[in-house]
Amino acid sequence: MKIKAxxxxxxxxxxxxxxxxFTPGIDMEQFREGKYIHLDQVVIEFDRSDAEINIHYHLSxxxxxxxxxxxxxxxxxxxxxxxFDFKEVDIQKIGRTNARIQVKGVSRQNDxxxxxxxxxFGMRPDTLTLVYPDGTIRNIEKxxxxxxxxxxxx
Numbered sequence: 001m002k003i004k005a006x007x008x009x010x011x012x013x014x015x016x017x018x019x020x021x022f023t024p025g026i027d028m029e030q031f032r033e034g035k036y037i038h039l040d041q042v043v044i045e046f047d048r049s050d051a052e053i054n055i056h057y058h059l060s061x062x063x064x065x066x067x068x069x070x071x072x073x074x075x076x077x078x079x080x081x082x083x084f085d086f087k088e089v090d091i092q093k094i095g096r097t098n099a100r101i102q103v104k105g106v107s108r109q110n111d112x113x114x115x116x117x118x119x120x121f122g123m124r125p126d127t128l129t130l131v132y133p134d135g136t137i138r139n140i141e142k143x144x145x146x147x148x149x150x151x152x153x154x
Contacts, residue, residue, distance in 0.1 A: 043129040050102065085122075115148075133152070
């Protein structure tokens with residue numbers, strides 16, 4: 001019985017890879033940096049010294065099949081690798097195209113303001129969106145890291 005399952009999985013993976021290779025509209029070059037994941041957008045919403053991060057991504061066809069067969073739990077190490085420079089990363093949810101992460105201690109309080117020191121990413125998102133507590137939004141294209149910034153909590 002086990003050999004049949006292995007052969008079936010191998011056939012599914014092979015078919016997916018062949019389909020991806022010949023399917024127009026899939027640019028395999030975009031997966032080069034992340035190997036099997038491409039970051040479309042990272043949205044960081046600051047909340048006092050903590051932040052909620054929502055990432056939007058798309059996976060290579062092979063990774064989509066792998067995730068379908070084995071679940072999203074195997075994506076956790078890759079997401080942790082992307083946010084290697086952040087402290088206390090807690091992955092809340094991983095989906096097919098997005099994930100939600102809570103980060104503690106991303107900023108520090110100084111009087112009435114919070115100071116955020118730059119943090120590097122393990123791979124570059126197409127767009128980094130910073131959402132400050134007052135509702136101000138800042139977009140940065142192809143960011144290697146978060147910028148040094150400060151904000152007031154309203």
